[in-house]
Amino acid sequence: MVTKSRVPETIDAYLADLEDPKVKKTLGALRTQLRKLLPKATESISYRMPTFKVDGDAVAGFAFFKTHCGYYPFSGSVVPALKSELDGYATSKSGVTFPPDQPLPAKLVKTLVQARLAEIATRGKKPAAAKKGNAQARGKRVVGKTATAGFQVGVVRTLPMTAPALWDWVTTQPERWLGPGATLTAEPGGHFEVPKRRGSPGVRGEVRVVKPGQRLRMTWQPDGWKKPATLQLTLMPKARGASLHVHMEKLPDAEAREAMRERWSKVLSQAVD
Known part of the structure; x- marks a missing residue:
């Protein structure tokens, strides 16, 4: 990764050991961006590379190898899920590589970071402090608030249908997942509306x-x-069926976060009924 055999103990030392000015500039700029995207992250060296961790979870890392740089989300699903956004880059299941003189676009880095944070939120892993301070909460999903996305929640389930069939279900049967009477125009600039019902507000x-x-993104x-x-x-095709990952961010508060978790968990559990 670096030109010397020893492993630096800090990110500052890692960057200082880089001899190529282009590499140093590119990875230095990437570090600056990650600091802005993850202001509460801890910086360290993990797996011999600079790593940003949030509440103990590795969210982003980068490295230099002989001829190229690499970005790593410490996940086997983030890169495959962003296949279309990463078109043109050399990728593996765990990372993205790029030439030192062609840095990853800032927007793409933000997308990678948000995808990893969403995955962690979906998994519902509790911060270390919460684990020690609240033993009674073990086994419950805890989804946090981040600086970049506010209150957020994610729910995922693999459904017994092909990815094309699932896409059709999402785009042509909005009443099945948005609610009775829902309308949806599934195109950029289109709108959706769910009428108010007893006990449920209009949306x-x-x-x-x-x-x-692959993906549908909208305001709510x-x-x-x-x-x-x-x-x-x-949507992601699986060996048996396809998975549907529902992710929400910028929710107003923790109460809304829990309400949305319950809503989407119920929707996915009834998706094939």
Whole structure:
């Protein structure tokens, strides 16, 4: 990774050991961006590379190898899930490589970081401090608040249908997952609306991103919310069926986060009924 045989103990030392000015500039800029995206992260050297950890979870890492740089989300699913966004880059299941003189775009780095944070949130791992201080909460899903996405929650389930069939289900049968009477125009700039029912507020939003067969991203604003949240549905083909990952961020508070977790857990559990 670095040109010397010893392993640096800090990221500052790692960068100082890099002899190629282009590499040092590129990875130095990447570190600066990660600091902005993850202001509460701990910086360290893990697996012989600079690593950013949040509440003990490795979120992002980078390294230099002889001729190329690499970015690593410490996950086997983040890179495959962002296949379309990473088109043109050399990738593996665990990382992305790029030439030192062609840094990863800032927007792409942000997407990679948010995808990893969402995965951690979906898994519901509790911060170390919470584990020690609340033994009674063991086994319960705890989803946190991040500096970049606010309150967020994710729910994922593998369904017994092909990815194309699942995409069709999402885009042409909105009443099945948005609610009775829902309408949806699944194209960028399109809108959706769910009418108010007894016990359930009306919801509306604008479709922002459509990656056919892969991803649908939209705003989400129920009656009474001052600002909209963001809702994203991501599909991934599996050996048996396809997974649907529902992720929400910029939720107003912890109460809304829990309500959305319950809502989407129920929707996915009834998806094939």
